[in-house]
Amino acid sequence: MAVKIRLKRIGKKRAPHYRIVVMDARTKRDGRAIEEIGKYNPKTEPSFIHVESDRAQYWLGVGAQPTEAVEAIFKASGDWQKFKGLEAPAPLRVKEPKRDKQEIFNEALAEAHGTVKTDAVTTKKAAAKKAEPKAEKKADAPKADDAKADAPKDEAPKDEAAKVEAKADEAPAADAPAAEAPADDAKA
Numbered sequence: 001m002a003v004k005i006r007l008k009r010i011g012k013k014r015a016p017h018y019r020i021v022v023m024d025a026r027t028k029r030d031g032r033a034i035e036e037i038g039k040y041n042p043k044t045e046p047s048f049i050h051v052e053s054d055r056a057q058y059w060l061g062v063g064a065q066p067t068e069a070v071e072a073i074f075k076a077s078g079d080w081q082k083f084k085g086l087e088a089p090a091p092l093r094v095k096e097p098k099r100d101k102q103e104i105f106n107e108a109l110a111e112a113h114g115t116v117k118t119d120a121v122t123t124k125k126a127a128a129k130k131a132e133p134k135a136e137k138k139a140d141a142p143k144a145d146d147a148k149a150d151a152p153k154d155e156a157p158k159d160e161a162a163k164v165e166a167k168a169d170e171a172p173a174a175d176a177p178a179a180e181a182p183a184d185d186a187k188a
Contacts, residue, residue, distance in 0.1 A: 005059055005066040017041045022059050040073055046093040051077045
């Protein structure tokens with residue numbers, strides 16, 4: 001029985017991921033594998049490669065033949081050179097760690113205004129300190145609301161209606177002196 005180390009495709013359409021597997025040469029591409037020894041994702045930048053080196057060395061040692069694609073992956077990860085006794089290649093490129101959103105925002109703010117005067121987001125400790133006085137103010141606020149609640153509710157709409165009527169009465173009176181003012185200036 002011929003044993004191959006090859007790629008087994010998984011993932012959605014147009015988004016392939018592969019498992020590096022050891023299989024019988026006669027099985028179909030996505031068939032049952034003897035063992036899974038790694039993963040490969042070509043769509044990320046840089047490509048994600050994870051190979052269990054000790055298992056790859058074992059299977060290469062017992063005569064499993066890698067396909068061209070898997071051999072290229074083994075060369076990139078250094079497993080092929082380890083098996084052949086050659087010098088190890090340069091380490092794999094690793095994806096840069098994600099930057100903090102607050103850090104990115106502060107840099108953009110600095111570019112726009114020259115320097116950062118304040119942080120974009122307050123820290124949790126500062127937010128907790130600011131929240132304490134607000135809680136005290138909220139405790140005082142119901143006392144004022146209680147006084148309003150004690151007032152009769154029927155009188156409030158009448159008072160508002162009286163205010164609206166008073167404003168309506170004042171509006172024409174305000175227009176009349178304004179009309180008379182230029183006449184006074186003409187007489188003087």
